[in-house]
Amino acid sequence: MAHDTLAGVFSPVLTPFDKNLAIDANLFVKFCSWILTQGAGLAVFGTNSEANSLTVGEKLELLARLIEAELPPDKMMPGTGACALPDAVALCQAAAKAKTAAVLMLPPFYYKSVSEDGLFAFYAEAIQRVGDQALKVCLYHIPQVSGVPIPLTLIERLVKAYPSTVVGIKDSGGDFVYSKALLEALPSFRTFCGSEKFLLETMRHGGAGCISAMANIHPGAIVNLYETRTTPEADAKQQALNQMRKAYESVAMIPALKRTVAEYGKAPAFKTMRPPLTELADEDWDGLKTNLNDLSLKMPNLDKILA
Template sequence: MTSLSPSQAFRGIWPAMLTPLNEDLSIDHAKFAAHASALIRAGCGGVTLFGTTGEGASFSMAERREALEAMVRHGVPAAQIMVSTSCAALPETLELTRHAVQIGVHGCLMLPPFFFKGVSDQGIIDCYCQVIDGVDDARLKIYLYHIPQVSGVSLSHHVIDTLKKRYPETILGIKDSACSTAHSVGLAESFMKDLTVYVGYEPDLPEMGRLGSTGAISGLANFMPRLVHRLVTLPDAPATPADRQRAIDLIGLLGDYSLMPALKGIMAILSGDQAWLRVRPPLVALSPAQFTALEAAIRAFGVERVSD
């Protein structure tokens, strides 16, 4: 899979990493780094920490700083890390972003302000400006994160256009996880000349690849990185329709479960390590009955471990 130049938007697959937890629900730093290293060895361009799939909003600022530092100490190159620095409190977003830049990460994935609902475009723009101007470092690279079904706040074309014009060297891309093909295509048609548009919904990757998208931040890539990579980089290959259908089928299989606990369930099944089942409240781990049913379905579906 594709590597990158630090001054450019990322290319290839940067999985939206699941966050492994200890029994006391603190972050298991060693397992976190081992999972990241396995994904990079499997050909991923890098990894993404503390996004929605990684339960990012459930961890404190101190926990997120410590985990990033530990991952680098465990040998994961900082330049192959993307980190979500999104917090409800603007000063905390600023502090996490400044810390990530100082560590040397490739970029920061940043939500619009997500506690208050019904905020204006100007309010959203002001929040991003506060962080970018506050960090005041040419190394800062930001990817705007659009997931309104979770955040409750949308990134309008006006917001994106305004920020890109104001910070042309800082805003490198958009991660669109709205799971709407029409919305993603609209972003690509409006902004792909100056920004890379990535989607989180894997079945849309071939369509976006045809429009110029060069990678993805994907939840399924925690255990299917090669398939996800083919979807976006080989959109018209003979095997792509089958790969796309396989992604659709797996997403459908997970439809009866809460998504993050189910994704962690798959990691537990593939690794044989049920510690992967742990989640932070307000998420609830799979029950024994749910895990048994998911295991039977996944065994029948046939997902391989990343290291295989």
């Protein structure tokens, strides 16, 4: 997928584990297939994928399994950010070889208050070591989690140095002021909001789409808003999406999303979390389930595809 067509809705796909905390790769591939049937792409190894609880080897194996299953690489945006430069390079190389739409790349996140020059050097070194024109990088701005913001000045430097490689960003900062500054300063840059609650506003300012945790449970509804964003019904659809997200704001997001998939998809393995994350408590699920019933959540054919 050329960067000028890199757009739409992507899901940071949840990762199922078995009782021994090993990845259930077959179930993972099936779940990715379901998300694709709903019109969304696959931002595998994202925050809600528990990416930083996965080894580089596990990520490489899962990406290979997706390709072997003939899922379309132009619908994939695997996370390749890492604290260790060689790890980031290995993941980016695999994604470029597979010709994925792009990669989603966190900054190195252990050291805090690093200089802009240091961050630039990390991204530049990774791009140069990969040395593949097929590599398309979407930066990942989530400073409340990573502790390392990606300032506009750094983005401008990277775009100037690598205009055909550094092509977009996922903005999960939660502050639309930052997104708007990006959209105004770099109108051809592919800016994705990190929550569907900003989808309509992002698109109205020239954005590329949305990469959202909620695309694990109702990707079709988010895709529908993306596709009908210029219609009179768009604002009402945005409000409906906001209500669904609100249902998850009082519980731990990743365990709640995984429990939802486990229950609606009849796939208990999805409940399992790798420590230090823990499963959603039954009482929290009971309250969430009531809200989801009130909101008429539908996950069409999920149980059939995961069977």
